[in-house]
Amino acid sequence: MAGDSAGISGGSKLVVRRDPKVFRNGPFLIGFTTSFRMGQLLAHAFKPPPVPKRRGALERYLVVEFVDALRDALSERGWARTQNGREEGGLFLVGVSGRLFRIDSDYQVGESRDGFDAVGCGSEAARGALFATSHFKPKARVRLALQAAERCSAGVRGPFLVLSA
Numbered sequence: 001m002a003g004d005s006a007g008i009s010g011g012s013k014l015v016v017r018r019d020p021k022v023f024r025n026g027p028f029l030i031g032f033t034t035s036f037r038m039g040q041l042l043a044h045a046f047k048p049p050p051v052p053k054r055r056g057a058l059e060r061y062l063v064v065e066f067v068d069a070l071r072d073a074l075s076e077r078g079w080a081r082t083q084n085g086r087e088e089g090g091l092f093l094v095g096v097s098g099r100l101f102r103i104d105s106d107y108q109v110g111e112s113r114d115g116f117d118a119v120g121c122g123s124e125a126a127r128g129a130l131f132a133t134s135h136f137k138p139k140a141r142v143r144l145a146l147q148a149a150e151r152c153s154a155g156v157r158g159p160f161l162v163l164s165a
Contacts, residue, residue: 033120034090122149
């Protein structure tokens with residue numbers, strides 16, 4: 001999993017941040033967009049329940065136990081919002097047990113059939129690069145995806161951080 005260092009606000013304010021958009025939280029690799037505050041809570045306040053060892057239980061675990069703990073952590077610290085009677089969080093990726101999941105702002109859990117995903121303002125360019133480089137080694141592939149996103153999006157900047165499972 002990899003991330004850039006851009007923090008953007010209002011589409012025209014850009015700050016290259018020191019705090020990472022990708023990190024480890026227990027057995028999870030997490031990469032976020034939406035808000036650095038949300039990312040800080042995911043890194044420092046969110047305590048995910050233990051991952052089940054039973055084969056086939058991971059999806060249910062993420063949809064129920066993981067998301068319930070996530071909602072509690074974000075709500076307790078004032079991040080989760082209620083709009084039109086629906087609670088919303090933010091958008092991020094979760095890598096665990098060799099799989100990659102996307103948690104959307106409505107807390108749905110998704111997994112791409114492609115085996116890769118990207119979030120944030122450079123995600124389309126990054127996904128295109130990931131698709132086109134399936135024969136590359138993983139680190140080279142994600143670095144190229146970030147370079148493509150930086151080239152095609154005003155809101156993506158290095159330095160890039162790449163973490164391995």
